[in-house]
Amino acid sequence: MEGETTGQGVKKIKNGTESELERVMREKGLEYRGISIAELPKLEERIFQLHQRGILETNFFREAIINGGFSLPEDFPGIRSLIVVAYPQLSTRLVFTAGGRNVKTVIPPAYRNFRNRILEVKGCLEKAIAEKGFRVDPAFRLPLKALAAGTGLGAYGRNNIIYVSGMGSYHQILAFFTDMDFDESTLKEPRLLELCQDCRICEALCPSGAIAPDRFLLKVRRCLAYVNDAPPEYSFPEWVESGWHNAIYGCMLCQEGCPANENFLENWEEEYFFSEEETQILLEGVPEKELPPELKQKLGEADLLGLLERLPRNLGSLLHN
Ligand code: B12
Ligand code: SF4
Ligand code: SF4
Secondary structure: OOEEEOOOOEEEEOOOOOOHHHHHHHHHOOEEEEEEHHHHHHHHHHHHHHHHOOOOOOOHHHHHHHOOOOOOOOOOOOOOEEEEEEEEOOOEEEEEEEOOEEEEEEEOOOOOOHHHHHHHHHHHHHHHHHHHOOOEEEOOOOOHHHHHHHHOOOEEOOOOOEEEOOOEOOEEEEEEEEOOOEOOOOOOOOOEOHHHHHOOHHHHHOOOOOOOOOOOOOOHHHOHHHHOOOOOOOOOOOOOOHHHOOOOOOOOHHHHOOHHHHHHOOOOOOEEEOOHHHHHHHHHOOOHHHOOHHHHHHHHHOOOHHHHHHHHHHHHHHHOO
């Protein structure tokens, strides 16, 4: 496959003033970077070192490394690179009704329609490069923040979340294997957001101490996002105060209070209202097949059906705030 390289490091398809990939991604408002697949073992090693030092407080090590999350798909020979993509996404507002009172909460950015977005972006990438004989396949199990930082797509905030220029932390990170080459594709050192140098707002706002002054990595088990994503049979630990909950799952306190996000707080991707009766049905944990069709459709659109079993616990806690 013949080609030349652009200043941005993307293989430019012959006869194009810019590569088709750059054009398609720009039109969709997506940011992306490419990295050689040969760099992946270096990332694995970085994470392994954190594990060796005993500071990786997450199951991620087991899932990603021991269970082969870094291994390449066998049905895709000739993988050359990874394309790492940031797709902007705002919060989705939810308004529940209980005791005549409206209770407002959110689905955080990045949580909604993840699978659909993978397919959508895969479609865009295919439109741009498949025609030239390249292939793309989603990479689900790689450490996406570390990849975003390692490709220079984004920088870490002190809150452990990736920030991308023009999107703040309001985006989803996606990654794809491809047999296309990028020329500027070595693994970079992770960068801290400049604003964080003189700021500790997120540390102060985190109610549970998950963002700690003495370590960069999150204290994962203290994070409300870890707590309220637990399977439905687990109730919240005693140390979690109900007033802390602020999202139907996940938590937005360290993002909403961050000055790097000030442009993204006012708008919603979408808004869904739940009547008193609907709120009650959700609190009772009515199974999906017994839901009134309209409520089921609304939950489907909001991408909340997968969370149905956790709703009595998570929503119940929000309503008691
Ligand atoms: C496990 C997981 C969680 C766990 C643990 C999070 C964690 N910090 O490890 C829990 C349940 C707590 C969680 C919470 C959330 N998550 Co989460 N999570 C994941 C998952 C599955 C893996 C994360 C991972 O790689 N952990 C492993 C560690 C090693 O990664 P790391 O933190 O990047 O570690 C690097 C840095 O610490 C760096 N480093 C070390 N020291 C230093 C020092 C300095 C100065 C610097 C700059 C860097 C640095 O080196 C490490 C290795 O490279 C990913 C999906 C995926 N496949 O990647 C989503 C993912 C990371 N989560 C995501 C989101 C949106 C969230 C929440 C914001 C959701 C919410 N609103 O509640 C919260 C954020 C909580 C927080 N403040 O971090 C997004 C991230 C989007 C973004 N913009 O960053 C992802 C990518 C999912 C997605 N596809 O959108 N998550
Ligand atoms: S609140 Fe301040 S320290 Fe925390 S991520 Fe935002 S800018 Fe950085
Ligand atoms: S998501 Fe919430 S609990 Fe987790 S670190 Fe941020 S503020 Fe703390």
